[in-house]
Structures are given as structure tokens and as C-alpha cells.
Amino acid sequence: MFSKELQPLIFVAFILTSALSVSSSPAGIEKGRRKVVHVLEDDTGAVIVQTAPGKVVTHRGGSITLPCRFHHEPENVDPARIRIKWTKVTDTLQFEDVFVALGKQQRVFGSYRGRVFLEQAGPGDASVIIQNVTLEDYGRYECEVTNDMEDDTGFVNLDLEGVVFPYYPREGRYKLNYYQAEDACKKQDAILASHSQLHKAWLEGLDWCNAGWLEDGSVQYPISHPRDECGRKDTPAGVRNYGYRHKEDERYDGFCFTSKLNGKVYFLKRFKKVNYAEAIKACIRDGSVAAKVGQLYAAWKFQLLDRCEAGWLEDGSIRYPIVNPRSRCGGSQPGVRNLGFPDKKFRLYGVYCFRENKDEAVGGTGKTKSTIASLTRRKSSNSIPVNATKVI
Numbered sequence: 001m002f003s004k005e006l007q008p009l010i011f012v013a014f015i016l017t018s019a020l021s022v023s024s025s026p027a028g029i030e031k032g033r034r035k036v037v038h039v040l041e042d043d044t045g046a047v048i049v050q051t052a053p054g055k056v057v058t059h060r061g062g063s064i065t066l067p068c069r070f071h072h073e074p075e076n077v078d079p080a081r082i083r084i085k086w087t088k089v090t091d092t093l094q095f096e097d098v099f100v101a102l103g104k105q106q107r108v109f110g111s112y113r114g115r116v117f118l119e120q121a122g123p124g125d126a127s128v129i130i131q132n133v134t135l136e137d138y139g140r141y142e143c144e145v146t147n148d149m150e151d152d153t154g155f156v157n158l159d160l161e162g163v164v165f166p167y168y169p170r171e172g173r174y175k176l177n178y179y180q181a182e183d184a185c186k187k188q189d190a191i192l193a194s195h196s197q198l199h200k201a202w203l204e205g206l207d208w209c210n211a212g213w214l215e216d217g218s219v220q221y222p223i224s225h226p227r228d229e230c231g232r233k234d235t236p237a238g239v240r241n242y243g244y245r246h247k248e249d250e251r252y253d254g255f256c257f258t259s260k261l262n263g264k265v266y267f268l269k270r271f272k273k274v275n276y277a278e279a280i281k282a283c284i285r286d287g288s289v290a291a292k293v294g295q296l297y298a299a300w301k302f303q304l305l306d307r308c309e310a311g312w313l314e315d316g317s318i319r320y321p322i323v324n325p326r327s328r329c330g331g332s333q334p335g336v337r338n339l340g341f342p343d344k345k346f347r348l349y350g351v352y353c354f355r356e357n358k359d360e361a362v363g364g365t366g367k368t369k370s371t372i373a374s375l376t377r378r379k380s381s382n383s384i385p386v387n388a389t390k391v392i
Contacts, residue, residue, distance in 0.1 A: 069127070095142075112130070202239050221240050291352040
């Protein structure tokens with residue numbers, strides 16, 4: 001156990017069970033799993049809170065609390081001398097400053113400006129609220145609390161509800177180095193997926209026989225149904241891993257990750273099919289733009305978009321989303337069907353368009369003005385915001 005001499009600042013990040021609410025994660029994956037908080041008491045009467053590492057879950061455009069609590073001995077320490085710092089930590093141990101506070105002085109860094117605030121729910125609370133969550137916010141965060149020469153840290157993982165999809169360009173399979181794959185995902189309204197995101201997608205049934213880059217620079221692919229052409233039939237199902245590859249010289253596909261949309265994808269009803277150029281113009285005339293691949297996957301996942309008609313997308317590919325499989329619509333499994341990259345001038349199809357919620361959204365993030373105002377009121381009243389999140 002800790003003594004006062006050895007541990008004047010006792011702190012650990014932990015998950016608030018009171019922040020629990022319903023999310024749209026796939027049923028059964030996390031069912032019944034809870035983190036147990038152990039409260040121990042040492043010989044001095046000091047209370048130490050310990051918990052296993054956890055994560056908080058939201059979606060793009062949502063609001064989330066990264067929970068962090070600390071306990072200090074003696075308790076009569078001047079709050080103005082306590083420094084709170086939040087940092088994002090990548091898999092390559094790169095650190096990105098997010099937020100720092102010393103007493104009443106606060107500073108927010110980079111893309112987090114205007115979106116990150118102290119929760120201020122009472123003494124010992126170092127939690128921060130992130131509003132208008134982006135795809136890039138996904139990852140691991142470090143909370144550091146310092147008083148003079150003493151400090152301690154805890155970690156919280158921010159996860160996003162979303163969908164992983166494989167991607168390769170018109171040029172064909174295995175044409176992308178790491179940086180090209182990263183750029184390709186961004187162009188499709190997505191980011192390179194993490195290993196944990198790909199593993200979760202594999203648990204949900206993703207089966208893909210081509211290796212692709214992940215955000216940490218590794219190359220992997222998920223196999224649910226082992227077969228000889230995908231690493232031998234007698235090997236067990238799982239996520240195959242080629243390890244970390246040379247980011248510039250080696251070429252593979254990419255695995256992208258996207259989340260909930262601020263808008264709607266729809267199939268544009270027309271009397272006749274069109275080529276690529278006509279499809280782009282048709283969406284614009286309808287007050288929209290041609291949908292990106294990531295947007296179609298997000299619509300399939302969150303809108304439950306189900307359409308048995310092939311259509312152009314912005315990248316020149318032909319796809320269609322199936323939620324309820326039927327024999328005439330490409331097989332027995334749900335998913336986004338991919339018919340490849342046909343000739344843009346002479347092949348004729350329908351088109352999938354995307355219309356953003358411009359009237360209600362603020363800054364294209366999916367947060368409405370009324371929601372942001374509500375969150376601001378909650379923050380000022382020192383109460384915990386009602387987030388569309390799940391605590392694991």
C-alpha cells in the first residue's frame with residue numbers, strides 16, 4: 001500500500017459509471033462486460049481508487065467526457081498550484097498537446113481549440129469534455145496531474161462507433177504506399193484504421209483476402225473463412241499480420257475507418273442511367289454531391305441504407321449497399337457490394353449522392369446549435385453532460 005511519504009499525490013484515470021448511456025455498437029460484442037472499481041483503504045485512512053484500463057465510446061460529431069480523477073494528501077493544497085495536462089499518445093509514442101490548465105489559466109492546442117473544456121464537476125476532477133468529435137480524435141489520451149514536484153498520470157482510450165472497409169484505387173490492387181493509403185482514406189471521408197478497429201471488424205465478420213495498411217504502419221488482413229488462396233485453408237481464422245513494412249517503398253491496399261455522417265446518402269432516382277460525368281452533374285443539380293466510399297459505408301452502417309441498384313460514387317467506382325441480403329442482390333451476406341471501376345464515359349449506372357445537414361450543423365461536424373448551447377449550459381453549471389456514449 002502507499003504511504004503519505006511515498007505517495008503525496010494519488011491519482012488514476014477511471015471510468016464514470018454514471019456517464020453510461022446507450023450506444024449503437026453491434027449487439028453482443030460487449031454484452032455483459034463491466035470494469036470493476038476497487039476502493040481500498042490503507043493504514044493512514046487514505047482512499048485509493050484503482051481500476052483496469054477502459055475506454056469511452058462516441059461517434060463522429062458527438063460529445064464525450066474523458067474521465068480523470070485525482071486525490072491529494074494533504075487535502076488543503078492550493079488548487080491554483082495544481083497543473084492538469086492532457087496529451088494524445090500515438091502508437092509510435094509521439095505526443096500531441098491537447099489541453100493544459102494551471103489554476104484558472106487554461107490553454108487548448110491545435111485542432112482541439114474551441115472543442116475541449118474542463119468538466120469541473122468538483123474537487124479532484126481533471127476530466128475534459130471534447131465536443132464535435134472528429135475521426136482524428138480517436139486514440140489514447142494521457143491525463144497528467146502535477147503539484148510542485150509531484151505528479152502522476154492515467155490513460156483513457158477514446159473509441160468511435162464506425163465501420164472498417166478495404167480500399168484500393170482505380171489503378172488496381174497493391175498500388176499504395178503508406179502515405180498514399182493514408183491520403184486515399186482521407187479522400188473517402190475516412191482515416192486509416194487501427195489494429196483494434198480491424199480486429200473488431202473481423203469479429204463482426206469482415207473477411208478480406210488482400211493485405212492493407214493500418215494507421216500504425218503495419219500491414220494486415222482479416223480472414224473469417226480460411227482458404228488456400230488466402231494464407232492456406234488449414235490455418236485458423238484471424239487477422240493475418242505482415243508486421244511493420246517500409247512506408248515509402250512497399251505497396252498494398254488500405255483499411256479505412258469512418259463513423260456517423262452529418263448528412264444523408266441516397267440513391268438519386270432517374271428515368272435513365274448515366275455515365276460518370278452525368279452522374280456528378282445530376283447530384284449537383286439535386287443540391288448534393290456524389291457520395292464518397294466512406295460515406296456509403298457509413299450510410300449502410302448507421303442509416304441502414306439498403307438498395308439493390310448499382311450506382312456511381314465520387315471516386316469512379318460502382319457500389320451498392322445491402323442490409324437485408326437476397327439472392328438477386330449479390331449473395332447471402334450484408335455489406336457494400338463493389339463492382340469495380342468501369343469506363344467512366346461509356347458505362348451507364350445510377351448514382352449515390354450525399355447531402356450535408358447544413359441548416360442544423362455547426363462547422364460541418366454534426367453538432368447542432370441547440371446541442372452545443374445545451375452542453376455549454378451543463379458545463380457552466382458543473383454537471384455531467386448527457387453524451388451519446390458507452391463506457392466499457
